[in-house]
Amino acid sequence: MNKYLLIILITLFVKAESYAQSQLLVVKKAPFSSGTNDEFSPVFYKGGIVFCSNQRDNSLVGYKDEQKRLFNIVYVTKKDNKGWKHPKILAKEITTDVNDGPVTFNENGNIMYYSRNNSIGSFLRNISDTANKLGIYSAELIDGIWTNIKPFTYNNPQYSFCTPALTPDGKRIYFSSDMTGGRGGMDLYYCDRGKIDWDPPVNLGPVLNTPKNESFPFAGMYGKLFFASDGHKGFGGKDLFYTQEINGEWIVPVHMDSAINSTADDFGLVADSTFENGYFSTSRRKTDDIFSFSSAPAEFTNCDSLKENNYCFTFYDERHQLIDTIPVTYQWDFGDGKKWVGSEVKHCFPGPGEYLVKLSIMDELTGKAIAEQVEYKVELSPIQQAYINSYNVGIVDTSISFDGVKTNLKGFGITDYLWNFGEGFKPGGPFMSMAFKKKGEYTVQLGLLAEEDSLGRKLKTCIMKTIRIYDTYQELALKGEKEEEEDEVNKKTDAVTEQNKTIQSRIYFMDDLSERQKVKIKEALKESGKLAVKFDQYGIIPASYPFLDKIAGILKENSDIRLEMVLHAMEDEIPGEPIEISERWAQELAFYLKNKAIDTDAFHSKGFGLSHAVFNSFVPDSKTMDGIIEFIFMKY
Amino acid sequence: MALIKYAWIILFILRAGLPVFSQAAPAIDENIPYLVTFGGNAQTAWGDDDFCQIFFAVIPTSQTDPVYIRVYDPDTGGDLDEVKGEFNSIINFSIYAGKGCWSDTAAQSIHLAGNYKSGYLLSSKSFGADLKYDKKWYSFGPYNPLEGEYVEKLGGRVFKIIAQGISGDDGNIYKYFLSTNPVENIAVEGGNFFTYKYHFRLSDNQKHVCQIYPFVDDKTISVEISNFDWDNDGIIRIFSIAKNGILCDVSGEDHWTVRQFPIVAEEKNSTIEIQFIKNQSIQIRNNNVVVAIRNQYGISLPFYVIPIGGVPVYYPKIIME
Numbered sequence: 001m002n003k004y005l006l007i008i009l010i011t012l013f014v015k016a017e018s019y020a021q022s023q024l025l026v027v028k029k030a031p032f033s034s035g036t037n038d039e040f041s042p043v044f045y046k047g048g049i050v051f052c053s054n055q056r057d058n059s060l061v062g063y064k065d066e067q068k069r070l071f072n073i074v075y076v077t078k079k080d081n082k083g084w085k086h087p088k089i090l091a092k093e094i095t096t097d098v099n100d101g102p103v104t105f106n107e108n109g110n111i112m113y114y115s116r117n118n119s120i121g122s123f124l125r126n127i128s129d130t131a132n133k134l135g136i137y138s139a140e141l142i143d144g145i146w147t148n149i150k151p152f153t154y155n156n157p158q159y160s161f162c163t164p165a166l167t168p169d170g171k172r173i174y175f176s177s178d179m180t181g182g183r184g185g186m187d188l189y190y191c192d193r194g195k196i197d198w199d200p201p202v203n204l205g206p207v208l209n210t211p212k213n214e215s216f217p218f219a220g221m222y223g224k225l226f227f228a229s230d231g232h233k234g235f236g237g238k239d240l241f242y243t244q245e246i247n248g249e250w251i252v253p254v255h256m257d258s259a260i261n262s263t264a265d266d267f268g269l270v271a272d273s274t275f276e277n278g279y280f281s282t283s284r285r286k287t288d289d290i291f292s293f294s295s296a297p298a299e300f301t302n303c304d305s306l307k308e309n310n311y312c313f314t315f316y317d318e319r320h321q322l323i324d325t326i327p328v329t330y331q332w333d334f335g336d337g338k339k340w341v342g343s344e345v346k347h348c349f350p351g352p353g354e355y356l357v358k359l360s361i362m363d364e365l366t367g368k369a370i371a372e373q374v375e376y377k378v379e380l381s382p383i384q385q386a387y388i389n390s391y392n393v394g395i396v397d398t399s400i401s402f403d404g405v406k407t408n409l410k411g412f413g414i415t416d417y418l419w420n421f422g423e424g425f426k427p428g429g430p431f432m433s434m435a436f437k438k439k440g441e442y443t444v445q446l447g448l449l450a451e452e453d454s455l456g457r458k459l460k461t462c463i464m465k466t467i468r469i470y471d472t473y474q475e476l477a478l479k480g481e482k483e484e485e486e487d488e489v490n491k492k493t494d495a496v497t498e499q500n501k502t503i504q505s506r507i508y509f510m511d512d513l514s515e516r517q518k519v520k521i522k523e524a525l526k527e528s529g530k531l532a533v534k535f536d537q538y539g540i541i542p543a544s545y546p547f548l549d550k551i552a553g554i555l556k557e558n559s560d561i562r563l564e565m566v567l568h569a570m571e572d573e574i575p576g577e578p579i580e581i582s583e584r585w586a587q588e589l590a591f592y593l594k595n596k597a598i599d600t601d602a603f604h605s606k607g608f609g610l611s612h613a614v615f616n617s618f619v620p621d622s623k624t625m626d627g628i629i630e631f632i633f634m635k636y
Numbered sequence: 637m638a639l640i641k642y643a644w645i646i647l648f649i650l651r652a653g654l655p656v657f658s659q660a661a662p663a664i665d666e667n668i669p670y671l672v673t674f675g676g677n678a679q680t681a682w683g684d685d686d687f688c689q690i691f692f693a694v695i696p697t698s699q700t701d702p703v704y705i706r707v708y709d710p711d712t713g714g715d716l717d718e719v720k721g722e723f724n725s726i727i728n729f730s731i732y733a734g735k736g737c738w739s740d741t742a743a744q745s746i747h748l749a750g751n752y753k754s755g756y757l758l759s760s761k762s763f764g765a766d767l768k769y770d771k772k773w774y775s776f777g778p779y780n781p782l783e784g785e786y787v788e789k790l791g792g793r794v795f796k797i798i799a800q801g802i803s804g805d806d807g808n809i810y811k812y813f814l815s816t817n818p819v820e821n822i823a824v825e826g827g828n829f830f831t832y833k834y835h836f837r838l839s840d841n842q843k844h845v846c847q848i849y850p851f852v853d854d855k856t857i858s859v860e861i862s863n864f865d866w867d868n869d870g871i872i873r874i875f876s877i878a879k880n881g882i883l884c885d886v887s888g889e890d891h892w893t894v895r896q897f898p899i900v901a902e903e904k905n906s907t908i909e910i911q912f913i914k915n916q917s918i919q920i921r922n923n924n925v926v927v928a929i930r931n932q933y934g935i936s937l938p939f940y941v942i943p944i945g946g947v948p949v950y951y952p953k954i955i956m957e
């Protein structure tokens with residue numbers, strides 16, 4: 001019932017100090033924090049800081065009784081030269097005779113949500129009146145006056161609703177409440193912005209909420225959510241944690257740095273967009289104080305180059321000697337529904353997993369089995385590495401998406417994504433986008449931090465890949481021949497088998513190719529005619545070989561040309577997930593070229609599922625094709 | 637120590653499947669119809685390089701009752717044997733036992749030199765054309781198994797049977813059985829026959845595939861397979877755990893052909909199979925052939941009629957790259 005008040009009051013108690021400074025973080029009491037009164041829950045606002053305080057001077061409402069000092073929302077700004085001005089009440093029009101704050105603002109700073117006691121009559125000022133629950137209220141700044149004060153739709157006088165926190169885009173609000181239906185104590189909830197009002201509250205679930213108290217949320221960039229809890233394992237009292245929603249799941253809350261958390265109460269954190277600087281509240285020095293923190297930039301050295309997973313292999317019997325050996329038939333069953341015949345076969349598995357390959361060898365002379373169902377266990381797993389998923393090529397000022405969610409690192413619970421797009425590592429989320437301003441080759445790095453291990457070491461790793469940015473590109477126009485051939489291909493597809501999938505090709509030249517190189521490619525492909533690649537359940541079908549052989553020929557004969565192949569699969573009519581299908585196709589293509597003795601550095605292929613094409617000139621059309629492949633030629 | 641040294645061969649015998657019964661030579665699984673020995677005046681071009689066949693019978697130490705070495709159709713006459721003009725051949729069968737019967741190196745040589753009749757003679761009988769023995773079994777024995785030369789690594793006591801052409805030029809076609817009974821073929825449990833130079837008659841049936849089983853010991857790093865007078869009767873190939881039908885060079889009329897093959901680690905201490913597939917386009921009848929196998933030191937390797945460790949099964953080495 002009065003749990004929230006206890007949260008505030010508990011910060012008044014003296015706690016043992018814990019000053020273990022992290023190597024990464026420097027924390028110190030903020031100059032505007034009095035050290036004698038209680039201040040907490042800072043937020044950024046128009047170049048200054050807004051926070052809750054029970055400090056008073058002549059400008060504040062004076063309470064004679066020191067035991068009954070209530071909290072107001074105050075605002076402090078920087079002096080022109082150095083230091084901070086004296087904190088002042090943020091706005092008298094929202095100041096009540098009871099507890100006000102904490103507060104959160106929208107991006108423009110003209111809407112605020114704050115918590116306060118629901119009943120605001122001065123006769124209710126008694127701090128011990130636990131019947132006067134907290135509610136969330138909003139106000140709008142119009143002509144310099146905070147007005148239009150409204151209660152939050154879901155306020156309930158039976159329960160507390162407090163510590164609101166808007167996401168940077170303002171589409172979600174987090175708050176804490178002890179309403180029924182939670183896990184006990186104060187739980188964290190959120191409401192998404194509906195068309196008219198906020199949607200009903202959603203409990204953040206058992207990964208975050210405990211039977212004790214979770215409160216003081218702060219919604220940072222990239223979906224990072226900071227909060228205070230005395231229910232998760234920490235140093236004692238309330239500790240600060242953060243989490244992040246990745247693929248619809250909240251990661252297990254990460255206990256924040258030992259410099260921020262102490263054996264006292266640590267709560268009410270705010271950070272800038274880099275998460276390198278900010279403030280938090282702590283009771284480590286008798287009273288509640290606001291401390292600042294700043295972190296040294298994370299350092300990652302010796303980043304590994306990103307490697308693509310490979311599930312395509314050549315199988316053969318090392319003991320089989322072609323010369324001097326009587327005719328035998330090798331029959332391979334790859335355990336994924338596919339069977340091949342041949343003493344040396346090439347096979348692409350659909351993806352990671354365990355496969356039982358069975359080989360039978362039939363004696364063509366006697367018709368008997370020389371070997372029957374000899375088993376070979378294949379275990380395929382993705383490479384253990386951080387992974388940057390993105391196109392490798394792009395255009396100046398055009399946004400490229402990057403994500404790190406395909407990272408595969410066993411036992412490495414990711415707590416932080418740090419990205420380096422050429423200006424050093426900066427905190428970010430699993431999904432990022434970047435528009436490069438100048439043509440050139442960029443090394444993009446993804447650094448990952450994990451929870452501390454049992455020895456207290458913060459694990460980290462990093463990966464890098466190269467992105468080429470061009471000013472312009474040119475699509476190879478062979479429209480007459482192309483359309484005609486595509487029609488023919490589609491006809492054949494229908495006639496042969498419904499399993500055949502036609503992947504239409506687009507040929508692009510990047511602007512670093514010389515005219516001579518472009519002509520060479522163009523002439524070579526003209527000879528081929530067919531610009532489509534077809535797959536069936538076994539992989540690339542032979543009808544596509546002439547076209548791919550031309551591609552291989554171009555790379556083989558022109559060591560100064562490099563090829564990027566980007567595949568997109570349509571969702572309809574193809575069993576499996578588009579991303580997996582396109583990745584499998586990409587591997588088949590890479591495997592084909594590799595088996596044509598093409599230097600593997602001369603090409604790269606990758607599937608992107610339903611993604612739009614690299615060059616947004618079109619989107620795959622499921623009515624006429626099963627996918628597209630972009631052949632992007634560039635200078636080596 | 638010696639017991640440990642030779643434990644593998646005993647183990648393989650046990651692995652071959654207990655009880656091991658059918659001690660015919662040739663064995664049923666070999667699919668070889670008969671052994672062959674020509675008279676001493678025959679031409680080698682007829683498929684016998686030296687008119688002498690030496691077999692050894694191994695009797696496990698557990699066998700204490702008398703044993704018999706039985707010969708089917710020991711005479712040289714009648715429908716079965718290969719006549720050259722008129723039957724005029726004498727073939728002698730001798731049974732040897734005792735110390736040196738096997739261990740004398742001359743006994744293990746594929747060349748008839750030195751004391752290949754080592755050990756002591758237990759029995760000897762010569763057969764000409766005699767209807768009394770035509771297509772019938774003749775039993776040598778009874779023999780006390782303890783009379784055989786005890787050879788630890790062979791897991792028993794060894795008797796030697798030499799069939800030697802004395803005179804004439806006809807081919808004696810016959811086979812052996814190691815029995816516990818003088819009048820019928822009752823196998824000696826755990827017994828086996830082996831030879832270092834296999835003289836045999838191929839089936840006339842083109843569909844028949846026959847095979848013999850040399851045992852490769854752990855000292856072997858290569859083998860030299862020799863065949864004599866194959867007469868272009870199809871192909872000879874080798875199977876083992878690591879060989880899936882590697883072709884042997886084949887001999888023509890009246891000469892030896894030799895080819896060397898490497899032995900890989902997995903083949904050591906195992907049986908390999910030499911397979912004979914008859915010419916599928918031309919039917920060659922009454923083809924007699926001689927086969928021998930030696931290691932890199934020139935030491936002969938034994939052909940067991942019951943393959944030690946069982947018939948070798950090729951096991952491909954699957955590579956994924």
